[in-house]
Amino acid sequence: MAEKPQIADYGGDKYKYGFVTDIKSDTAPCGLNEDIIRLISAKKNEPQWLLERRLKAYRHWLTMSEPHWAKLKYDEIDFQALRYYSAPVQKVKPKSLEEVDKNLLDTYNKLGIPLKEQEALAGVVAVDAVFDSVSVATTYRAKLAEQGIIFCSISEAVQNHPDLVQKYLGSVVPYTDNFYACLNSAVFTDGSFVYIPKGVKSPLELSTYFRINAKNTGQFERTLIVAEDDSYVSYLEGCTAPQRDENQLHAAIVEIVVMNNAEVKYSTVQNWYPGDKDGKGGVYNFVTKRAACRGNNAKISWTQVETGSAVTWKYPSCVLQGDNSVGEFYSVAITNNKQQADTGTKMIHIGKNTRSKIISKGISAGFSNQTYRGLVDVAPNADKARNYSQCDSLLIGSTCGSHTVPYIRNRNKSAVLEHEATTSKISEEQLFYCMQRGLNAEEAVGLIVNGFCKEVMQKLPMEFAIEAAKLINISLEGSVG
Amino acid sequence: MSDFLLQIKNLHAGITDDKKEIIKGLSLDIKAGEVHAIMGPNGAGKSTLSYVLTGKSDYEVTAGDIIFNGKNLLELSPSERASEGLFLSMQYPVAIPGVTTNVFLKHAINAQRKYKGLPELDAAEFLKLIRGAAKEFDVSSEMLKREINVGFSGGEKKRLEILQLSLLQPSLAILDEADSGLDIDALRTVAEGVNKWHNQNNSLLIITHHLDLLNYIRPDFVHIYADGHIVKSGSMELAEDLEANGYRNYLEE
Ligand SMILES: Nc1ncnc2c1ncn2[C@@H]1O[C@H](COP(=O)(O)OP(=O)(O)OP(=O)(O)O)[C@@H](O)[C@H]1O
Ligand SMILES: [Mg+2]
Numbered sequence: 001m002a003e004k005p006q007i008a009d010y011g012g013d014k015y016k017y018g019f020v021t022d023i024k025s026d027t028a029p030c031g032l033n034e035d036i037i038r039l040i041s042a043k044k045n046e047p048q049w050l051l052e053r054r055l056k057a058y059r060h061w062l063t064m065s066e067p068h069w070a071k072l073k074y075d076e077i078d079f080q081a082l083r084y085y086s087a088p089v090q091k092v093k094p095k096s097l098e099e100v101d102k103n104l105l106d107t108y109n110k111l112g113i114p115l116k117e118q119e120a121l122a123g124v125v126a127v128d129a130v131f132d133s134v135s136v137a138t139t140y141r142a143k144l145a146e147q148g149i150i151f152c153s154i155s156e157a158v159q160n161h162p163d164l165v166q167k168y169l170g171s172v173v174p175y176t177d178n179f180y181a182c183l184n185s186a187v188f189t190d191g192s193f194v195y196i197p198k199g200v201k202s203p204l205e206l207s208t209y210f211r212i213n214a215k216n217t218g219q220f221e222r223t224l225i226v227a228e229d230d231s232y233v234s235y236l237e238g239c240t241a242p243q244r245d246e247n248q249l250h251a252a253i254v255e256i257v258v259m260n261n262a263e264v265k266y267s268t269v270q271n272w273y274p275g276d277k278d279g280k281g282g283v284y285n286f287v288t289k290r291a292a293c294r295g296n297n298a299k300i301s302w303t304q305v306e307t308g309s310a311v312t313w314k315y316p317s318c319v320l321q322g323d324n325s326v327g328e329f330y331s332v333a334i335t336n337n338k339q340q341a342d343t344g345t346k347m348i349h350i351g352k353n354t355r356s357k358i359i360s361k362g363i364s365a366g367f368s369n370q371t372y373r374g375l376v377d378v379a380p381n382a383d384k385a386r387n388y389s390q391c392d393s394l395l396i397g398s399t400c401g402s403h404t405v406p407y408i409r410n411r412n413k414s415a416v417l418e419h420e421a422t423t424s425k426i427s428e429e430q431l432f433y434c435m436q437r438g439l440n441a442e443e444a445v446g447l448i449v450n451g452f453c454k455e456v457m458q459k460l461p462m463e464f465a466i467e468a469a470k471l472i473n474i475s476l477e478g479s480v481g
Numbered sequence: 482m483s484d485f486l487l488q489i490k491n492l493h494a495g496i497t498d499d500k501k502e503i504i505k506g507l508s509l510d511i512k513a514g515e516v517h518a519i520m521g522p523n524g525a526g527k528s529t530l531s532y533v534l535t536g537k538s539d540y541e542v543t544a545g546d547i548i549f550n551g552k553n554l555l556e557l558s559p560s561e562r563a564s565e566g567l568f569l570s571m572q573y574p575v576a577i578p579g580v581t582t583n584v585f586l587k588h589a590i591n592a593q594r595k596y597k598g599l600p601e602l603d604a605a606e607f608l609k610l611i612r613g614a615a616k617e618f619d620v621s622s623e624m625l626k627r628e629i630n631v632g633f634s635g636g637e638k639k640r641l642e643i644l645q646l647s648l649l650q651p652s653l654a655i656l657d658e659a660d661s662g663l664d665i666d667a668l669r670t671v672a673e674g675v676n677k678w679h680n681q682n683n684s685l686l687i688i689t690h691h692l693d694l695l696n697y698i699r700p701d702f703v704h705i706y707a708d709g710h711i712v713k714s715g716s717m718e719l720a721e722d723l724e725a726n727g728y729r730n731y732l733e734e
Contacts, residue, residue, distance in 0.1 A: 424578075432537050433575040435559035436568075437589035437645065438596065443560075447588050451579030451628070 028085035034058065037186055040085050044155050044189075047162060057175035057185035064179045070342035071371045071403060074284065074311050075247075082249060084187045084220070144204065149233075150195035151206050154222050157193035164195055168226050172255035172292045172319070180251040180286040180313075184220045188253065191221035196231040196262070205461055207236040223254040227262040229295060234265040236464055247310060248273070251286045260295030260322065265303070267460050269468050272308035277366070277478070279338030282310025289316035293325035293351075301328035302345065303459040305468045307475040310339060315373065317346035320354035320382075327356040332453040332468075334475045335368030335400070344374035344405075349385035349415070358389040361453040363472075364400035365479035371403040378415040385415040393423045394452050396445065396479045431480065441480045446473035485548070486653055486684050487511040487534075492545035494533045502543070503529045505709030511653070514681035518695055518720060519688045521706035522728050527688045528572050530706075531655045535569045536562050550652065564596035566652035566683075570642035570659045576630040582641065585629045586611060590648060610648065617677075618644040619670055635662030643671045652683045659687070660694040672697030692724050705731050 028039055037058055041051040066077070144151050150161060157165050175185035192208045208223070227233055237254075250272060258264050266289075275282025285308075291300040302316040318327025329345035347356035356376065364370045376387045393402040404421050426448050434444035450457065450469050457465050487510070494504040503526040511517055521527050533540045534547065536559035547554040550565060557565065577585065590610070591601040602610065615625060618640050630638055639659055646654050656675070660668055675698055679685060687694060695703075695717065703719040704711045705728070712731050713719065722730075 427575075428538065429575045430577050432559060433571070433577065434585075434589075436535050436563050436571075437585075437649065438560050438563040438592035439588060440558070440560045440592070443588065443592060447580055447585070448577060451577065451581070451584070454579055 028083055030083050031080045032058075032082070032084055032187065036084055040187060040189060043085065044158070046158055049166060050158060053170070053175070054186050057182050058187075060176060061179070061182040061186055064182055066179050070313055070373070071369065072311050072313060072340050072342050074340070077247075077249060077284065079183075085189055144202070144206075147200050147203070148197040149200060149202055150193065152193055154188075154191045154193045154224060157195075157224070161193070161195070164226065165193070165224070168255070168257055169222075169224055170255075172257060172290050173253050173288050178288060181253055181288040184222060184251050184253045184288070188220045188222035191223040191252070192225075193223070194225040194233060194235060196225075196227045196233045198228040199230045200228075201232040202234070205234045205236055207238070219248070219250045219252070221252045223252070225254075225256045225264060225266070227256075227258050227264050229260040229262060231259075231262045232264075234461060235267070236461060237266070237268045238271070238464075247275075247281060248283045249286070250283050250309075252288070254287070254289040254316075256291035256300060258291060258293045258295065258298040258300050258325075261297045262295060263299040263301075264291065265301050266291070266316075267303040267464060268305065269460075269464060269471065270304065270306045270308050270312075271471055273310075274308045274337070274339050274475075275310040277337040279310065279367075282339075283308065285309035285312045285314060287314045289314065290319065291317070291327070292319045293322050293327065293354075295325070296322040296351070297324045297326075298322045299326040299328075301326075301330070301459070303330040303456065304332070304343075305456070305460070305471065306331070306333040306341060306343060307471050309341070312339075312341035312343055314341075314343045315345055317348065318356060319348045319350065320356065320385075321350045322354075323351040324353045324355075325351055326354070329356075329358045329360070330456040330459045331360045332363070332456045332472070333361070333370060333372075334363045334449075334472060335365070335370045336475055336479055337366040337368060339366075339368045340370070341368075342371045342373055344372045346375040346377065347387055349376075349378045349382040349387070349412075352381070352383045352385075354382055354385050356385075356387045358387070358391070359455055360389075360391045361456055362391070362393045362402055363396065363449055363452065363476070364393070364402045365396035365476055367399050369401040369403075371405060373405045373407075375407045375409070376417055377408075378410045378412045378417070380411045382412050383414050385412060385417075387415075387417045389417075389419045391419075391421045392452070393421075394449065395423065395425045396449075396476070426480075442473065442477055445476050445480050449476060484512050485510050486513045486515075486550060487686075488546070488548040489534075490546045490548075492533070492547065493543045494529065494540055494545075495543060497539055497541040503540075503709055504533065506545075507706075507710045509704070509711065511684050511686065513652075513684060515702065516679070516685045516687065516698060516700045518700040518703045519686065519706050519711075520690065520703065520720060520723055522732070525707050526709050527706055528657055531569050531572075531657045531686075531688065534562075534655065535559060535567060560592065561596070563649075563651075564593045568646055568649055568651035568654045570639070570646060570654065570656045572657040572661070572688075574630050574633075574638040574642055576628070576633075578628050578631055580629055582625045582627060582629045583611065586625075586645065586648060589645065593649060614644055614648050617647065617670075618674055619667070620644055636664060636667050639663055640667060640671060643674045647674050647678055650678065653686065654678075654683070655686045655688065656694075657688045658690070660689055660691060668693055669697065692720055695720055707732055 028036055037054050173181050175182050194206055196202055256264055272283035272285055293300055300318050306312055320327050327347050333341050333343050335341050345358055360372050362370045362372055372391045378385045391404050395402055406419055431444045449472055460468055489509045492504050492507045495502040519527055542555055587607045594601055620640055703715055705713045
C-alpha cells in the first residue's frame with residue numbers, strides 16, 4: 001500500500017500536502033438521511049441522548065437554507081452527493097501508537113508531525129490527529145492525565161466523560177445557530193475534547209491535526225474545550241487535505257468555555273487545499289468557532305493563519321459574559337489565484353469592563369477576493385466595554401479584491417470603540433529595493449508580507465510561527481511576475 | 482578575459498511603455514579598481530542609468546550592450562545582478578513598513594550567500610556581523626530594530642545604504658547621490674566606509690552634484706553626463722571646473 005502522489009497537470013502546483021493515502025476505509029454510502037445519522041451514531045456506539053440531539057438537529061436543518069450574505073460565489077453544494085462517514089479500517093482499536101496503521105503514521109510524518117518521535121522525545125506538544133472522521137492517536141495522554149487534564153477525541157469523551165460532554169456540547173454553539181453548524185450538529189464524526197480542571201495550567205501545548213483524505217467525504221469535526229476556574233491552555237490546530245479536482249466540504253464547530261480567571265489560546269494554521277490556479281477543486285471551509293468567557297476575568301485569544309481553502313467562511317467569535325473578560329482575535333488571511341475568503345470575528349460584550357481587540361491582516365493576490373467581516377456588539381449592561389479594531393489589507397497586483405465590513409452595534413454610552421483600517425499595495429519600488437539587495441521576486445514578496453503580518457505571527461507559538469511563515473511564502477508563489 | 486569590470490556600449494534606454502528615450506547612446510568602460518564620477522544637470526538621466534544597470538523594470542533598454550564581469554548583464558534579473566556583485570546605493574531608499582532593518586539585512590545577506598553556494602548565516606553569526614558594521618557606520622541598535630527606512634532621516638537612510646554596501650561586499654558599487662543630506666561627520670563616516678571596502682579588485686561609480694565626497698574618494702575619471710550621454714570625460718580638475726563654473730561650457734557642445 002504505497003502513497004500515490006497526485007501530480008496535477010497544471011501550474012501553480014505548489015501544494016505540498018496534496019498526496020492521497022492509500023488506506024482501507026470504512027465508508028458510509030453517499031447521501032444524508034436519518035438512517036445515515038443512526039449509522040454514524042451506532043458506529044460510534046453513542047448514548048441515546050446524543051443520537052436524539054443529532055436527529056433533532058437534522059430535522060431542524062431540513063427547514064434551513066444556506067446563507068448567502070457572505071461575499072462568496074461558489075457552485076451549489078449537493079449535500080446528497082457527499083459521504084458523511086469515512087474511517088480508516090483498523091483491525092483492532094489501537095491502544096498505543098505501535099498499533100496504529102503504518103500508512104497513517106507515514107502520512108503524519110509527511111505532514112511534519114512525527115507522532116512517534118514526539119512521544120519518544122517527550123517534547124513540548126501533545127498531538128491529537130483526526131484523519132477524515134476519526135481521531136487516530138492521542139499522544140502524551142498519560143502525562144496530561146497526571147494533572148487531571150483530559151485530551152482525547154470527542155468520540156472517546158462521549159464514552160468516557162459523558163457528563164462533561166452532555167453539559168457543554170452545544171452550549172456555546174446551539175444546533176440552531178446557523179445552517180452549517182446545524183448540519184455539523186447532526187453529522188459530526190470526530191474532533192478533539194479538552195478539559196482543564198480548576199487551577200491547572202497545561203504544561204504542554206495541545207495540538208490537533210485535521211486531514212481530509214477520502215474522496216467526496218465531508219469533514220465535520222467537533223471540538224470542545226472547557227477551561228475551569230484559574231486554568232490555562234494553549235491549543236493548536238493544523239489542517240491539510242489532498243489535492244483533488246472536486247471540491248471538498250469542511251464544516252466544523254469549535255466551542256470553548258472559559259471560566260473565572262481562566263485563559264485559552266487557540267491557534268490555527270489552516271492550509272486546506274485551495275484549488276488550482278484556475279479555481280478548480282479545493283476545500284469549502286464553513287466553520288463556526290465560538291468561545292464563551294463565562295467567568296469573570298476570563299480570557300480567550302484566537303490566532304489564525306488562513307492560507308488554504310477555495311472558499312472560507314469563518315468568524316471565530318468571543319462572547320464576553322464575565323465581567324472584565326477579554327477577547328482577542330489575531331488573523332492573517334491570504335488568498336491567491338481564485339480563492340475567496342469571507343472571514344472576521346464577532347466580539348459580543350455582555351459583562352462590565354469587557355475588552356476586545358481585533359487585529360486582522362488580509363493579503364490578496366492573483367484573482368482572489370477577500371472580505372473582512374466583523375461585528376462589535378455592546379449590550380446595554382456592558383458598562384465601559386472597550387474594543388480596538390485594526391484591519392489592514394495588502395494587495396499584490398491589481399486583479400484581486402479586498403473589502404472591509406465592520407459592523408458596530410453599541411447600546412451602552414460608556415463604551416469606547418476604536419476602529420482603524422488601511423489598504424496598501426506592494427509597490428514596484430519596494431520589490432525592486434529588495435531585489436537590488438539579492439532577493440528574488442518571490443522572496444521579496446514573502447519578506448514584505450511576513451513583515452506586514454508580523455504582529456499576528458508573533459502571537460503564534462514558536463514552532464508554529466516558523467511553519468506559518470513558510471506557508472505564507474508558498475501560498476504567494478506565482479503572485480508576482 | 483578583458484580587465485574591464487563593466488563595459489557599456491552605445492546604450493539607448495527609456496521608460497517602459499513610453500516612447501521617451503532618456504539614455505541616448507552612452508558608452509563607458511570601468512576597469513577593476515577604478516573610481517569613476519558622473520556629474521550632470523538635474524533630469525539628465527543619471528539615476529535612470531543606475532536603474533538600467535541594476536535592472537529596474539520601469540526602464541527598457543532599446544539598443545546597446547552591457548557586459549559586467551564577463552556576463553551579459555541584460556540577461557540577468559535584478560537579484561542575479563545584485564548577487565553577481567552589482568550594488569546601488571539609491572538616491573531615494575525605499576521604506577518597507579513591517580520589515581525591520583535587521584530582518585531585511587539578514588535576508589539580503591543570505592539571499593546572496595545562497596546564490597554563491599555559501600551556507601546561510603544563522604542568527605548568531607548575523608548578529609556578530611551586523612554589530613561590527615553598525616558600529617562602523619554609527620547606526621544604533623535601535624535603528625536596526627526599526628522598520629527599514631520608515632521615518633528615517635535623509636542622512637540615516639544614506640548611512641544605511643553604505644552599511645549595506647559594506648555588508649554585501651559588491652564588486653561594483655553605484656552611489657547615486659550618496660552624499661546628499663549628510664552632515665559633515667556623516668559624510669566622513671560614509672566616505673571612510675566606502676574607502677575601506679574599495680580596493681584594486683572592485684570599482685565605484687559615483688553620481689554626485691558636489692565635490693565633497695570626491696575629496697574623500699578621489700575619482701580616477703570624471704564624466705559630464707548631459708542629454709543622455711557623456712559629453713566630456715576628464716580627471717578631478719573637470720569636477721573642480723564644474724564646481725566653479727557650472728555646466729554652461731559643456732552643454733552647448
Ligand atoms: N519612471 C519614470 N516615469 C516618468 N519619467 C521618468 C521616470 N524616470 C525618469 N523619468 C524622467 O527621466 C528624466 C531623467 O531622470 P533621472 O532621475 O534619471 O535624472 P537625474 O539625472 O538622476 O536627475 P537628478 O540630478 O535630479 O537626480 C527626468 O526628466 C525624469 O522626470
Ligand atoms: Mg538622480
